[in-house]
Amino acid sequence: MDVATLLDPFQETLVPLGDWVAALLAWVVENYRPVFQALKQPVAAVLDAFEAVLRDSPPLLVMAAFGFVGWQSGGPRTSAVAVGCLAAIGLIGAWDPAMTTLAIILTAVSFCLLIGIPLGILAARGDRFEAVLKPILDFMQTIPSFVYLVPVVMLFGIGNVPGVIVTIFYAIAPIIRLTNLGIRQVRGDLVEAAYAFGGSPNQILFKVQMPLALPTIMTGVNQTIMMSLAMTVVASMISVTGLGQMVLRGIGRLDVALATQGGLGIVLVAILVDRISQGFGQSARERRHRRWYQHGPVGALLQVLRGGRA
Amino acid sequence: MAGAAMPVRCRNLWKIYGEREREVLAAMQRATLSKDEVRERFDCVVGVQDVSFEVGEGETFCIMGLSGSGKSTLLRHVNRLIEPSSGQVEIQGQDISRLGARGLEKLRAEAIGMVFQHMALWPHRTIRDNVAFGLEVRGVGRRQRREAADRALELVRLDGWEDRYPDELSGGMQQRVGLARALAADPDVLLMDEPFSALDPLIRRELQGQFAELAREMNKTVLFITHDLEEAIQVGHRVAIMNEGSFVQVGRPEEILTRPATDYVAKFVQGVSHLHFLTAAKVMEGGDARGEAGAAAGDGAAVGPDTPLVELLDTVAAQGGVAVEEDGRRLGVVTPQALLAAIRARIG
The missing domain is CATH 3.40.50.300 (P-loop containing nucleotide triphosphate hydrolases)
Structure with a gap:
């Protein structure tokens, strides 16, 4: 062996990691494809539902609906912001792709919360589970978003549904982490007091820990939303439609107009979703001690109904 | 138990923090070990050591x-x-x-x-x-x-x-x-x-x-x-x-x-x-009221033998002395002099 080879042993790939992973993935695809196709079903169903509502309804109706939801969540100001964002999206000619993106994000975020919050709770309850979960989350968060695309395309194919799935993988980490953190940060004596007065672990979770962890959990929800928005552009590389695709095409063709429309659209969708979700994070106290059905449009409606009956 | 179960009863409670809890427990029941010894030998902390009470x-x-x-x-x-x-x-x-x-x-x-x-x-x-x-x-x-x-x-x-x-x-x-x-x-x-x-x-x-x-x-x-x-x-x-x-x-x-x-x-x-424990019964003079002291106590309400010091001070200050009675029977009289002497003795 000559000296040059000894000093530079990395001329050849000695550990063919890439080949191994490729082989593993090929094997999984070959043997378990039906499983992954089945996993797509619930995601597809939810996405279809969101798309049907958002895309097939007249824009003014959608705006009114978001206006009401915003009012309910955070009051008149949130309502105005929501309607304003949607109006701007419509005016710059990004309505249809924006509705697609919104449907994708809402689907991805719903699944993230559905899976992430229970995982966060389990992590908060079990140190061992947390110890297992933490490196996985670290790993998931270090992987560049592009890298997720490869296995997802192999296992799930291309299109909007795989796009939602890749977004879920990318955006789920913060909600798990911050649910775990929020629950663990609840003052020990408050939990102890709840035990001392006969609370069961589940009662304490829902009556003490979750409410007190809510601000932290809402931060997690917010980050999850923002990360799924960030993923829309990347995901458009696997044929996901919507605002991301506008941006991607804009870059590809150096079409500044298209890229701007798409980019601004994403920002406006981000503001819309963020404001509404933050509104829901307010405590009953910030709403002047009323429950959610006692104020906003629902409250007004209930009052009218009650008045009508009396 | 004959209906008289104690509301709270703890028997021989031990609490040892650390992985070798059992070993420490056995060792400490055999011989007395100090806290430091337990920490050195077993890396455990003794929280509660053989406490019983009712x-x-x-x-x-x-x-x-x-x-x-x-x-x-x-x-x-x-x-x-x-x-x-x-x-x-x-x-x-x-x-x-x-x-x-x-x-x-x-x-x-x-x-x-x-x-x-x-x-x-x-x-x-x-x-x-x-x-x-x-x-x-x-x-x-x-x-x-x-x-x-x-x-x-x-x-x-x-x-x-x-x-x-x-x-x-x-x-x-x-x-x-x-x-x-x-x-x-x-x-x-x-x-x-x-x-x-x-x-x-x-x-x-x-x-x-x-x-x-x-x-x-x-x-x-x-x-x-x-x-x-x-x-x-x-x-x-x-x-x-x-x-x-x-x-x-x-x-x-x-x-x-x-x-x-x-x-x-x-x-x-x-x-x-120690002043907390001074009561009328401990301060009063005489088995029955006589002379000056009796006269001093005569013109006010009487107090019970368990009257605490603070109350006694107020009463004596107001009426110059007080009779101590129980069930209508006069036990003695508290005079200002007796009160001061008692307090003086407790201050040491």
Whole structure:
């Protein structure tokens, strides 16, 4: 062996990691494809539902609906912001792709919360589970978003549904982490007091820990939303439609107009979703001690109904 | 048991923290080991060391010790917030280590109330919902819960604050909420974990008085933890002095003060005034009233033999002397001179 080879042993790939992973993935695809196709079903169903509502309804109706939801969540100001964002999206000619993106994000975020919050709770309850979960989350968060695309395309194919799935993988980490953190940060004596007065672990979770962890959990929800928005552009590389695709095409063709429309659209969708979700994070106290059905449009409606009956 | 089960009874409680709990337990039952030896040889910490006690119905049992003495750990064994390494806890004759999770929750919610040093009120719940928590987790209906909570808040004179949140209240008021929460389910046993330590002196004294009155009126069995010997003496029918996980001395307040069992107890006792225990019976003169003293006492209301010093001072200051009577029989007379002499003798 000559000296040059000894000093530079990395001329050849000695550990063919890439080949191994490729082989593993090929094997999984070959043997378990039906499983992954089945996993797509619930995601597809939810996405279809969101798309049907958002895309097939007249824009003014959608705006009114978001206006009401915003009012309910955070009051008149949130309502105005929501309607304003949607109006701007419509005016710059990004309505249809924006509705697609919104449907994708809402689907991805719903699944993230559905899976992430229970995982966060389990992590908060079990140190061992947390110890297992933490490196996985670290790993998931270090992987560049592009890298997720490869296995997802192999296992799930291309299109909007795989796009939602890749977004879920990318955006789920913060909600798990911050649910775990929020629950663990609840003052020990408050939990102890709840035990001392006969609370069961589940009662304490829902009556003490979750409410007190809510601000932290809402931060997690917010980050999850923002990360799924960030993923829309990347995901458009696997044929996901919507605002991301506008941006991607804009870059590809150096079409500044298209890229701007798409980019601004994403920002406006981000503001819309963020404001509404933050509104829901307010405590009953910030709403002047009323429950959610006692104020906003629902409250007004209930009052009218009650008045009508009396 | 013949109906007279003690409300609280702890037998040979041990709590050792560390992985080699069993080994330490065996070693310490064979020979006495100091805390340092246990830490060196087993890397374990002794929290509670062979403590036994009983608290009778309506009795207030005070456990006094400095921080790290294991008093809070001991208290948490009584409602099994902490599992003992060995030993037994009985509440109303029932061995609580035999209770399952449901049974334990029921016991905690219904039979034992607890008050914490730092209040530990839930900031997201209204005062009423804080007080009603124990009832809520037992599935008591909304109306009943509300009534019980409002009743408890009335006991601590906080009616009108039901719909506020804890941080809108002052420290003293918050601890009264803590007390109301402990009383809401009308439990037989109250665990008080340094309830008044975090309050400023004036409010502390006021609450001590209110609490003693409530406990007496409602005939509660109370375990009261404090690091303040004066408080222990004022509040407790019996006082246990705790150090390094075990009881150094247990006795009536007066016994502790007049006959400290060890130097450790003596050191605490030094600073405490004995004046608390002066009563009319101890100060009065003569088997029957004669001469000047009798005349001095003649023109005012008489007092009972157990009248405490403070009251006696007020009465004597107002009427120049007072007769001590029991069941209409005159026992003696308290004169200003006798009072001053008694106080002088106690100051030493």
